[in-house]
Amino acid sequence: MRTQVGIIGAGPAGLLLSHLLHLAGIESVVLEARDRPYVEGRIRAGVLEQGTVDVLNQTGLGERMNREGLLHHGTTLRFRGRNHHIDFVDLTGKAVMVYGQHEVVKDIIAQRLKDGGNIQFEAADVSVHDVDGERPFILWRDKNGSPHKLDCDFIAGCDGFHGICRPAIPASIQQVYERVYPFGWLGILAKSKPVQEELIYNNHARGFALFSMRSPEITRLYLQCDPDEDIANWPDDRIWEELHKRLEGEDNLRLPEGPIFQKGVTPMRSFVAGPMRHGRLFLAGDAAHIVPPTGAKGMNLAVADVRYLSRALESFFRKNDSDRLAGYSDICMRRIWKAQRFSWWMTSLLHKFDERSAFENEVQLAELDYVVSSRAAMTSLAENYVGLPFEEQA
Structure with a gap:
């Protein structure tokens, strides 16, 4: 050949x-x-950046994505039991596609x-x-x-x-660069009604949690866990109990439950080889x-x-x-x-x-508070999330 x-x-x-x-x-x-x-x-x-969506559309691959994908105009940072919305379109003029x-x-x-x-x-x-x-x-x-x-x-x-x-x-x-994080994500797919139309990134004293969705009927949820966690130790009832504890708060957000049809643990790492x-x-x-x-x-x-x-x-x-x-x-x-x-x-x-001290935990919350109260900080987050412009080769 x-x-x-x-x-x-x-x-x-x-x-x-x-x-x-x-x-x-x-x-x-x-x-x-x-x-x-x-x-x-x-x-x-x-989660497809604006540039990725553009590439798929420009090359004739976007028809089903545009029909079935979920266009997200922003995202939510949640901490101390309250939501804080980051409006991508207002801050950057761009959005992301969940597909x-x-x-x-x-x-x-x-x-x-x-x-x-x-x-x-x-x-x-x-x-x-x-x-x-x-x-x-x-x-x-x-x-x-x-x-x-x-x-x-x-x-x-x-x-x-x-x-x-x-x-x-x-x-x-x-040259190889690597960092292995001391936690993983326990992820599930469930037939349950979405709590809202955009992602929720949640900081909680018990650990991180993420709400996402695949369709108006299917939700994708994650819990921070040990990287070597045995999924057998997480029956459905325990997963929903922990999600309620981490995602619900004083603002009356309520997480609908439903049958879980997929679950697994993903380790977290950063890696670059060049x-x-x-x-x-x-x-x-x-x-x-x-x-x-x-x-x-x-x-x-x-x-x-x-x-x-x-x-x-x-x-x-x-x-x-x-x-x-x-x-x-x-x-x-x-x-x-x-x-x-x-x-x-x-x-x-x-x-x-x-391994963080109580001081460092408070600094983390202060940075979250700064991000959601500063248009400049929110713009920086939004610019990176929707995707930086492609650098054109000479």
Whole structure:
């Protein structure tokens, strides 16, 4: 097999990159270890920045999102038992879209297959070779065990944190930054009436809680917990009891209950690995960076990565200009570190840290009080939440 760009991973990064390349007339093949039902059913949160929404709309992927997604014009910070609304549109003129990551994946897969795209599901024993030369290639086996070789001009590693592409970059040239937080999120999906139409980020002495929604009938709720918490210790009654304690308060907010049909515990970490390029291998999405979900930046950073990468590859194939490819890692890193800063700040602002002193806890509440009483502070939060403007490459 021969293609221009070999893409490893059929998550949002790999699939969107394949679609963007197709629109630019560049061939690609996507290799994915899992089968299609698994990929499309892999539930992930989905708060889409304005820039991400624009990319999906501009590339013909936004029809179902615009029909079924939930447009949020703001969000709520809640502390000391009271709500404080942050109006994104008033502060920035922008909004966010709540639309599940797995729904985005479904939309892109459907479009790629409609366009004749080559997605090889259940690809096993994938390995990359000669990435520092001019003729890189990928070895893999199909679902029947037959071996294949994919020759390509470039390889895009969109295969996530546990993938094989990042380890293919020599450790001697790679800088890794990581912070593991001393807590996780216990998340549930429930068939219950939403308490309001926008997210509630809640600071509480018992720990952080988050109210979100997937539809007018489905709510998504989170509780701060130990990172190694056994979900078996959390029957439904205990979860609802704890959510009531953390989210309800003196302002008469009441949380409706309903059947819980999914629950699990997600550890929290910040991670960055760079550079995101070695020879003709480029990393994108979770293969290069992970953010805690507090700032809702994960998929949005992946979209920004492949937007930059697709344009750099287009410059190379159309004009034989490699300058954008050379600058790919640097331009991505500037956005990644701004997103890491915001996610770290939101996490620090809203969560309970056992090692903090009583003084530090009061400072945390004072900062929350400052944020919701200062238009400048609210604007800073809103600008970062709805998404900073894309930096255009020279």
